[in-house]
Structures are given as C-alpha cells and as structure tokens.
Amino acid sequence: MALIEMQAAVLQRFSVSVSLGQCQRAKATAMAMIEGKLEDQYAKVWNYASAIRLSNPGKTCLVGVESNLGCNYFKRFYVGFKAFRDGWSKGCRRVIGLDGSFLKGQVKGEISTAIGRDEDNHVYPIAWAVVNFENKDNWTWFIDNLVADLDLGTGNGLVVILYQHKGLLQAVANLLPHLEHRKCARHIFGNFRKKYTGLELKSLFWEAAMSIVKGDFLATMEKIK
Template sequence: MNLIEGTLIEHYAKLWSYREEIRRINPCLTDKMDVQCMPDGLTYFSKFYVCFANVKFGWLEGCRKVLGIDGCFLKGVCNGELLCAMGRDANNHIFLVAWAIVCVENKEKWMWFLELLRDDLELGMGTGFTLMSDQHKGLMEAVKDVLPCVEHRQCARHIVANLKKRFAGAIFENLLWKACNATTP
C-alpha cells in the first residue's frame, strides 16, 4: 500500500508544493498553514486554511448572507478533520466559500477557522449574517466569541438526531419536521 499511496511523510511533504502552486495560480487567495516544531527538530502538520479570492468575491456579491459551517472526519491515508464554510447562490446551489484541514475539531481550531473566515468575508461582529451549524460544543462557543452578533441557528437534521436519543417513535420526528417547515409561528 505504501508503494501505491505513499507514506504519510510523503503526503505532508507535498503540502508546501501544493500551497505554492495555488498561490501561483490565485495570487489574491488567503491561505494559512501552521506546523508544530518539536524539540527533536521534526516538524509536524497542524492546520491549513484556504479561501480563494474569486470564491470570496462571488459569495460577497452574489450569495445570500447565510453560511453553513461543519466539520467531517478525513478517512484514508491522512487523518484529521475538514472544516468547511458553505453558502447558497441565487440558483440555490451549494457554494463552497472556505475550507481548512485540522488535526482535531475543538474550540481552539474553530476559533482559528472563524477568525480567518470573518476577516476574509468582512463579517465584522456578524451583524446581518446567519450561521447554520451542528451542535458541536466547541463550535458553538467559538461562534459566541468570534461572531457575537451573528444569527446562529442549528441544523434541523442534527436536532432530530438528538431528539431520537431521548424520545422513541416517529411521531416526535414528524412533529419536529412539521414545525421546521411551518411558515407561521
């Protein structure tokens, strides 16, 4: 498998070349890569953030002021987590705004991601924007610290999953989805 996929060291060594190539092609992009230098002289990957300039301007000029943010596990040769910020364009299609790769999803990493996103999209304190996310505790705390004025909402699918843990039966799920789809209070 190492002959086919390569070793982790080879994969992470390619990040520097990848970063330089996307900088060459997209001179106005925002990218941040952090590494940890250990006392034994070895350097380890920590986190990597990318927001392409054209995507940023596209979101600012043509998308709704709603962002969905979430993280997912990377499975395969290289482990970690992928953090994403997504919007919806005028045709209701998904519009990937920014992404980051981190070692673990926690409050510190979410704060780092949200601070970079806030600066890229000129969100300020979050006034006039809506953020949708799951109920990850570190993410919810980071949003309160970085974007205190943003309208922060939780994804209904995650609420349903949590509801199923406490209440058995499809009736509760059906009632929640009816409430979510209601157009009046």
C-alpha cells in the same frame, strides 16, 4: 482490485494460496510505491500551498505547523478561493453553515467547512480547512480566517447555522458576537428520531422546522407533544 479478487488472481496465475491479510499488506506496499508514503505527502504541503497561491491570485491559503525538537508537525491547512469569496459576497444570502467531518484512515484529523446558499437555494462552498484535532483553538483559527476573508466584522446581518462541535459555539460567540445563531435542523432531527420514531412525528418535526409564522410553529409543537 478487491482483496478477494486479488487472492483469486494470485491463485490462478501463480498456483499459490495467500490469505486476505497477505493480500492487504501487499496492496498497501504497492500503493506506497506508487503514491508515496503519507508522511511524504504531508511533507509536500508547503509546495501544495505555493501552487495554490500561484494559480489562484487573491486567494487565502494558510499552513499551520507545530514544532517539537526541531521537527515540524502538521497542524492545520486553510483554503479560501477568491472566486468563491466574491461569489458569496455578491450573489448569496448572508447565511453561512459551519460543519466538520472526521477523517478516517491511517491519518486522523477533521475537515472543517463553511458553506452558503445561492439564489437558487443550492449549496455554495466558501472555504474549508483540514485540522489535526477538533477543538476551540482550531475552530477559532478557521472562523478568524473566514471573518477576514469575507469582511464579516462582528456578524451584523449575518446568520450562522452550526451544530454542537467541540469548541465551535464558543469560537463563533467570541468572534461574531452580533450574528443571528441557528442550529442545523437535520442534525436535531437525527437525534430526535433516535427516541421518537414513526412517519407522523417525522412529518410534524419538519412541519415545525419549516414554519415561517410563530403561531404555526407553536401549534405544530403542541401536536408533537
């Protein structure tokens, strides 16, 4: 129920006027009673990992914590299902996209993802992780687990598409030194259109990005200039 609807319902039922702030606090209290506090949810992460391992034989599920003054604090959580791993190895192109998205709300952090492309050129999930911060250490941990799961070796015959996340490029270079590196055209275009607007430049950008012949790419780049 939206806060405005909640405010109107209280007025109609109890003939009491309440502010939106009071409605927000009441709703938060009610949700905490129903779902439990966020701290309690994180305390169950070990049980969650055990349930995943029992229900999905052969998968990888790892929990990382930091200890301070006798207390454990959540650091990171990795999941790689065996079915996804086998599907990528047997039926997908040797292309992996690495990206991350910041978590919003009371508990911060980032979700890191590895995706592939199947034979129909559709997005194929491979593995993901939730980490406390975006940094080289967490990206290295995520990619190291991914390399072990998919038996990627040093990256021979592999293409990785990534963007300029903090520490990601260095982690990839250290763990997969022989891969072919590409940057995400969509992210590049997002920065491009901030300065260069218009449908003509947009069309030329994607024409260059989709070029499969070097001469066509260079000709389109000259048009953009």
